[in-house]
Amino acid sequence: MSSFPLFPAAAERRPMASAALKSPSLIFERLAAIPKLAEVTPASRLEVCPLPEMVSSGIREMDALTGGLPRGCLTEICGSASSGRTSLLLAALAAATQRQEACALVDASDAFDPASAARAGVDFARLLWVRCETNSPRRHPSAALRAGSGTEKNRQKHGDLYRSRMESSVEQALRATDLLLQSGGFGLVMIDLGDVPFPTARRIPLTSWFRFQRAVEHTPTVLFVITQAPCAQTCASLLLKVSGKKLSAVGSQLSAKISPTHAQLLDGLQVQGELLRSRLERKPVRSATAAFTTKTVRAG
Amino acid sequence: MPFACIFVSDFPVQAWLRIEPELRSQALAVLEGKAPLQKVFAVNENARRAGVDPGMTRLQVEACPGLVLRARSLLQETAAHAALLDCAHSFSPKIEDAGPNTILLDLTGLQSLFGSLTKIARDLARRASALGLGVSVAVAANPDTAMLAARGFSGISVIAEGKEAEELGSLPVEILFAEKDESPESQHLLGTFRRWGIRHLRELAALPDVALSERLGQQGIYWQKLARGTTFRTLVPVEPPLLFEEAIELEYPVVLLEPLAFLLSRMLQQLCARLEARALATQELRLSLDLENGAHGEEIFWKDVGAGAVARPARQHFHRTLRLPVPLLDPKTFLKLLQLDLQAHPPGAPIVKIHLAAEPVRPRAAQSGLFLPPSPEPEKLELTLARIAGIVGENKVGSLTLLDTHRPEGFQMQRFAPAETREKSGTEKDSDDLVTALRIFRPAAPATVTLCEDRPAFIACLKRKEIHGEILWAAGPWRSSGDWWEQDGWARDEWDIAVQQETGIALYRLVRDRLSGRWLVEGTYD
Numbered sequence: 001m002s003s004f005p006l007f008p009a010a011a012e013r014r015p016m017a018s019a020a021l022k023s024p025s026l027i028f029e030r031l032a033a034i035p036k037l038a039e040v041t042p043a044s045r046l047e048v049c050p051l052p053e054m055v056s057s058g059i060r061e062m063d064a065l066t067g068g069l070p071r072g073c074l075t076e077i078c079g080s081a082s083s084g085r086t087s088l089l090l091a092a093l094a095a096a097t098q099r100q101e102a103c104a105l106v107d108a109s110d111a112f113d114p115a116s117a118a119r120a121g122v123d124f125a126r127l128l129w130v131r132c133e134t135n136s137p138r139r140h141p142s143a144a145l146r147a148g149s150g151t152e153k154n155r156q157k158h159g160d161l162y163r164s165r166m167e168s169s170v171e172q173a174l175r176a177t178d179l180l181l182q183s184g185g186f187g188l189v190m191i192d193l194g195d196v197p198f199p200t201a202r203r204i205p206l207t208s209w210f211r212f213q214r215a216v217e218h219t220p221t222v223l224f225v226i227t228q229a230p231c232a233q234t235c236a237s238l239l240l241k242v243s244g245k246k247l248s249a250v251g252s253q254l255s256a257k258i259s260p261t262h263a264q265l266l267d268g269l270q271v272q273g274e275l276l277r278s279r280l281e282r283k284p285v286r287s288a289t290a291a292f293t294t295k296t297v298r299a300g
Numbered sequence: 301m302p303f304a305c306i307f308v309s310d311f312p313v314q315a316w317l318r319i320e321p322e323l324r325s326q327a328l329a330v331l332e333g334k335a336p337l338q339k340v341f342a343v344n345e346n347a348r349r350a351g352v353d354p355g356m357t358r359l360q361v362e363a364c365p366g367l368v369l370r371a372r373s374l375l376q377e378t379a380a381h382a383a384l385l386d387c388a389h390s391f392s393p394k395i396e397d398a399g400p401n402t403i404l405l406d407l408t409g410l411q412s413l414f415g416s417l418t419k420i421a422r423d424l425a426r427r428a429s430a431l432g433l434g435v436s437v438a439v440a441a442n443p444d445t446a447m448l449a450a451r452g453f454s455g456i457s458v459i460a461e462g463k464e465a466e467e468l469g470s471l472p473v474e475i476l477f478a479e480k481d482e483s484p485e486s487q488h489l490l491g492t493f494r495r496w497g498i499r500h501l502r503e504l505a506a507l508p509d510v511a512l513s514e515r516l517g518q519q520g521i522y523w524q525k526l527a528r529g530t531t532f533r534t535l536v537p538v539e540p541p542l543l544f545e546e547a548i549e550l551e552y553p554v555v556l557l558e559p560l561a562f563l564l565s566r567m568l569q570q571l572c573a574r575l576e577a578r579a580l581a582t583q584e585l586r587l588s589l590d591l592e593n594g595a596h597g598e599e600i601f602w603k604d605v606g607a608g609a610v611a612r613p614a615r616q617h618f619h620r621t622l623r624l625p626v627p628l629l630d631p632k633t634f635l636k637l638l639q640l641d642l643q644a645h646p647p648g649a650p651i652v653k654i655h656l657a658a659e660p661v662r663p664r665a666a667q668s669g670l671f672l673p674p675s676p677e678p679e680k681l682e683l684t685l686a687r688i689a690g691i692v693g694e695n696k697v698g699s700l701t702l703l704d705t706h707r708p709e710g711f712q713m714q715r716f717a718p719a720e721t722r723e724k725s726g727t728e729k730d731s732d733d734l735v736t737a738l739r740i741f742r743p744a745a746p747a748t749v750t751l752c753e754d755r756p757a758f759i760a761c762l763k764r765k766e767i768h769g770e771i772l773w774a775a776g777p778w779r780s781s782g783d784w785w786e787q788d789g790w791a792r793d794e795w796d797i798a799v800q801q802e803t804g805i806a807l808y809r810l811v812r813d814r815l816s817g818r819w820l821v822e823g824t825y826d
Binding site for chain 2: 058059080081082083084085086087089090091099100101102109110111112113114115116117118119120124125126127128129130131132133172175176179180182183184185186187194195220243244268269292293294295296
């Protein structure tokens with residue numbers, strides 16, 4: 001209920017229509033008595049929403065770009081293969097486990113590499129790994145294999161089977177994420193949909209993302225999603241796109257048409273991150289980019 | 301306050317005679333040690349009369365005619381000790397376990413129930429004899445005197461209050477020490493007594509206090525009080541093991557989960573109430589179901605079918621054990637966990653009997669540190685993990701631990717328990733040391749690779765259509781192998797390759813299994 005007067009008490013209460021017919025000047029006089037709209041606080045700003053707490057993502061450049069990862073919000077990182085998404089995921093995991101927070105990784109494609117995570121500094125004792133089943137197809141795989149091999153038709157069949165497997169693993173991932181968020185207590189919950197084809201990931205209903213976003217709201221949990229292309233739409237408070245700026249030790253050689261030597265190593269990835277959306281600032285988002293480099297660590 | 305002591309002499313021998321009573325009339329020796337260095341550990345009276353003594357070697361005693369030899373059995377001794385405890389418990393609730401062959405009882409207030417002290421002592425001996433143990437029983441006003449009298453006098457002894465020194469005086473000083481006590485301190489003390497000419501307890505009791513304390517200290521005064529029978533202490537009572545079990549036998553077999561859940565809920569509430577009454581919690585629940593006409597599992601019961609007899613159906617057992625990361629005491633949480641477990645592992649047959657047992661432990665401290673980051677509540681987490689396991693599979697959710705091996709996929713899944721890890725583990729990584737991550741393909745994608753000058757030049761992968769085309773760049777191979785001494789040895793060559801895709805250049809790890817010759821795409825660098 002508003003407490004400010006819409007009309008001065010002393011104003012004559014006459015039907016506007018009759019007043020309009022009678023005297024336009026009276027209408028203008030009454031309109032001028034109405035408090036200016038600029039002085040009225042809009043409903044969207046009646047309640048002051050505090051900015052969410054930001055935590056480090058483990059990458060200094062990314063923290064400078066986004067301010068870190070917001071608690072109680074959904075952060076989405078999208079990018080194609082070899083763009084650096086998983087390196088970013090591991091860095092955030094390492095930072096969260098080093099803060100002694102319990103973390104959960106919902107792995108829709110069972111693609112997590114423990115060796116890479118160990119080198120990144122992830123504390124496995126604080127990481128819950130949910131490995132979604134990709135080997136529970138709705139159709140028996142041997143039937144498709146017996147149809148032949150090497151033909152385009154066979155490749156399509158394999159593609160269909162792969163798609164149906166992915167859909168069931170995505171369902172498992174969504175259900176597991178829902179249970180984890182409802183349980184609460186996790187500092188970081190990650191959903192890895194990096195290997196899920198975009199047509200499949202796009203079919204995730206918006207209500208699911210909205211449900212996740214509402215589940216983490218007002219909690220200290222950071223919800224972190226990796227996809228090939230933006231899927232969470234408006235539910236993501238932070239949307240970052242990563243791409244391979246230049247594949248070191250590869251790009252230069254490819255461009256120079258130099259045949260690489262036998263012992264040359266993959267130095268790492270040069271990743272460029274672009275902030276596509278941030279709901280954390282109440283002003284138009286400036287497109288901002290940041291670049292960082294990863295390092296390939298060889299065993300032995 | 302009167303106390304009684306039950307003492308079993310030659311306990312290892314008595315343990316065997318309890319199982320083989322026909323050997324009572326024979327000479328029996330119990331051996332200890334490993335062949336060929338076995339030595340006699342204990343003998344009965346018949347063997348002692350035949351000249352066999354503890355400490356003799358096996359070779360020495362084998363020559364003795366009519367001697368029966370047995371190896372020492374700790375299992376038999378444990379069972380005999382348990383029988384002795386049961387015998388004592390049947391008379392008094394306050395008993396002390398003073399050794400494998402010595403039990404002390406508090407007889408306060410029992411005379412009105414069982415009669416005079418002498419009658420109680422006789423009943424104790426008779427009850428122990430019925431259990432197969434020949435015992436000596438002594439009753440005195442303090443437990444130490446009763447123990448010395450039981451050790452020193454065979455049969456029944458009742459020492460009146462005030463007559464302790466007089467009754468104990470004839471016993472040798474060796475009686476102050478336990479059987480087989482060969483500690484340096486006791487041997488030194490015995491040697492001192494022998495040098496002083498002290499042979500019996502009355503001589504020790506007659507020594508002047510001050511002079512004895514000057515030479516042997518407070519320990520000497522304590523031994524003297526024992527000899528005089530003037531010590532007094534309270535018993536350290538034996539607490540019976542706490543068993544929290546509930547069982548119910550059903551009139552009609554239960555086939556559905558819902559009625560089973562109703563019964564389990566009632567049993568869990570009873571168990572939790574009993575645990576709460578003792579300020580305990582539980583970390584393990586054991587569910588045992590008797591099934592009727594089950595299809596699998598081993599048969600454990602069958603009644604012989606005779607003429608006109610009704611055949612009882614065969615029963616089988618179904619066991620499930622629920623282990624929790626932290627002690628809990630919430631019946632609703634337990635019920636939900638059991639329901640989820642039974643849904644994942646159904647018994648497979650109608651249930652006729654339910655047995656539920658809880659392992660009691662101390663409850664956990666609910667207060668956590670002020671400055672520690674929040675963690676999931678154990679009750680909620682356990683339920684969540686059980687639900688997720690029902691979705692993805694039991695071994696597909698948890699934390700992981702790396703194995704000490706170079707084999708690919710060298711890790712194993714384990715239970716996720718963040719509450720147990722309070723200390724930081726591992727080293728902190730500087731943000732400059734960002735590691736290139738690898739995304740693993742599980743299972744690895746088979747590929748057809750065309751070589752050019754022994755290097756991969758073209759790749760085609762059926763299962764992953766995007767990995768198809770000319771290999772722009774390849775580095776390698778890095779050769780590794782292992783476990784060649786095992787059945788499942790492995791050997792592989794790894795390549796890092798770059799393949800052009802629609803979205804740009806993607807990097808993959810290509811592996812050639814040297815044992816089978818197959819090419820596999822193991823993962824992508826991302």
